[in-house]
Amino acid sequence: MSMTAASMATKPQVNKIPNGIETTVNGNEISLQFYTPSTIRVVKHPAGVSAEEKSLAVTATPQDVTTTVRTSGNSAEIKSDRLRARLDLRDGSISFFDTKGKTIVKEDRGPVFTPIQDAGKPSTMAKQSFRLDKEEAIYGLGNLENGKLSQRNVSRLLQPGNVEDGIPMIVSVKGYGIYWDNYSPTHFIDNENGTSFESQVGKSVDYYLMSGDNADGVIAEMRHLTGQVPMFPLWTYGFWQSRERYKSQQEITEVVKRHRELGVPLDGIIQDWQYWGNNYLWNAMEFLNPEFNNPQKMMDAIHSDNAHIIISIWSSFGPQTIPYRELDAKGLLFNFTTWPESGIAEQWPPRKDYPSGVRAYNPYKPEARDIYWKNLRRLYDLGMDGWWMDSTEPDFFNGTEEDMNAPTGMGSFRKVRGAYPLMTVGGVYDHQRATSDKQRVFILTRSGFAGQQRYGCNVWTGDTQSTWDMLRKSVPAMLNFTMTGNPNTNSDIGGFFAGGYNKSYMDNSAVKNPLFQELYIRWLQMGTFNPMMRSHGTDIKREIYYFGKKGEPVYDAIENAIRLRYTLLPYIYSTSWQVTNEASSFMRPLMMDFPADKNGWNRGDQFMFGDALLVAPILEAHYTTEKVSKADENTGWNRSEKDDSEKTTAVDFTKQTPADVYLPSGTEWIDFWTGERHRGGKSIQKKSDINTIPLYVRSGSIIPLGPDVQYATEKPWDDLEIRIYPGADGKFSLYEDEFDNYNYEKGMYSTITFSWDDSKHILTISDRKGEYPGMLNDRRFRIKVIDPAGQAKDVSYSGKSTIVKL
Known part of the structure; x- marks a missing residue:
């Protein structure tokens, strides 16, 4: 042309x-x-x-x-x-x-x-x-x-x-x-x-x-x-213990009781699968296993010990269950192969000549979501505190063209596959919100998609391997998940498939194996700074008392990580309000707060937790080797009696070893443990033993520390320590409400803002804004400046503006 x-x-x-x-x-x-x-x-x-x-x-x-x-x-x-x-x-x-x-x-x-x-x-x-x-x-x-x-x-x-x-x-x-x-x-x-x-x-x-x-x-x-992120209950930010799986109601209640006897904090316990019985009863959404013969008694025992319980529910149903029959009658089940493939739970590889008949349901249709919730009400009415929604991808084995072409009501399964977790998790959230607003919805789920943050869910990283490599990969994975607008994420602390550390299948010897001990502790320390701190996995019992006793380095390191989490609960809960009210994020790649520092753009081994804390978890073995047999979500269930674990000798976990930490430029950093100050824009070597995670505070930060408790709401926040990290002006708002229910959406909450003038060394505590039932009207703040002078002052506060000269 x-x-x-x-x-x-x-x-x-x-x-x-x-x-x-x-x-x-x-x-x-x-x-x-x-x-x-x-x-x-x-x-x-x-x-x-x-x-x-x-x-x-x-x-x-x-x-x-x-x-x-x-x-x-x-x-x-x-x-x-x-x-x-x-x-x-x-x-x-x-x-x-x-x-x-x-x-x-x-x-x-x-x-x-x-x-x-x-x-x-x-x-x-x-x-x-x-x-x-x-x-x-x-x-x-x-x-x-x-x-x-x-x-x-x-x-x-x-x-x-x-x-x-x-x-x-x-x-x-x-x-x-x-x-x-x-x-x-x-x-x-x-x-x-x-x-x-x-x-x-x-x-x-x-x-x-x-x-x-x-x-x-x-x-x-x-x-x-x-969609915005709803508030989670305070108790969800405490420590969670789980296992694949607790095999009786006596076993699960005993875990909570042992924590209370030992004085090790615990807020959440999780019942994984097979409480319903055999695989033909898969996900029946009721206790049909005779080992759970009085579920109400179990629930009452856990609640009386001031703990909360959530339970495993799936996106699929066995052919002998009530929900299967209801959904099947209305054409609301898919035909593709899903987990489990065999009706016989005890054998591996699966006996496919005894097919389970388990089928995933179609959450794209409102009627299917209604039936799902109607059956879930059996567990909800027992007083269940939340839901562990597993296989929300869903598990999809050997997907054929016919499987992908399956109609959903919104087009083919291929067309809307990515939204499956969004639809199924959203169905539970919406129905529970419509049922009651007295308790906040809390969902732990294996898969997530864009927008799922609006449904009160925390997404974990799936059935990962118990290896150092997977620990290292988990950190950038969670940070990148956060960057999709989903701030709530976590991983199985210690990794899911850990059998390679046992001398033989399920003998639980790994708790005495230094290779696993070191990996577990470092994973636990990293998990202290996740939105959910949850120990879970198969092959090995992860409860603290299996690792030894108080006074021993491994036991003490586990307990101290858990206690640190509870010390930080006022900071964490206030950060959760920033997530809800200001669209902030918990786990923050360094580029979020320091975009001008190119050295931090690809640091997948460190992150900010809230605005103040720089977390540099130790992600490499310092005391043992990293060699262990590997497994994944497909091969990890292949049980065999073998003794191929590494031969190990006694390890001195108290010996200090150096860990590399990068401190971003543009601010000074204060060692959380020692108070030592460092300028940003450089790497340093932090000497740590098994009990220490490198942790630094940005100058100008204000951090509230909570009381020593056995569970999140045991004691009121009437005597908080307020730490000031000088070197720059700073501000922090302490957020409080009833710690559960949705009254905060009606304005029933309070904020107290602390403002630090660094040049004048003056802290201003603002007028309290807002109120809620049960609010503390009078309290004491123990103000402490983290500097060599160690300035400290106790302040009585009754809701009116107070100026503190330090």
């Missing part, structure tokens, strides 16, 4: 829509629409194809955003007071800029739609490419056990799984994020040719570009789009 002919070609007509524009370029309809001044939705689809579908993750509707539209030459621009987007009218690509004209990110080219057949119907695969800066670090993509923090040069099929949950969202160190709103398996690729998302089923390219100035701002935009 000549230049004359080209100039005479008809330019695409750009039309205004509410908060946006739409046009057609190269046969693709394109719309750009602001949802907030900082978030713009992009939708592209072939002209004439109806592609508008209700989002499962996004719950927000567009705000009334003031926009300006300008068309010039071969481009159309739309901008708010925070963000500008330019659409190339020649190829349909879009570039995004800040208000000063600086490029945020650009699409590499227009969309690509590849024709496919989905469940026998014509559809397309949808792909969009982007061009990132060469050294730009990106985070997110869910829980990927690839050991990477920055997810550059990654190729991954994003979908839910046992030990990985792929979520199509990235956050850049530059302060923007992209959420790709598609639920089919999606291939993410980042290499020298560009960065792209390609979904197996997608009638449209549909994504949200969020500009937040920093990572916190991006996550705030994501939470606005997909």
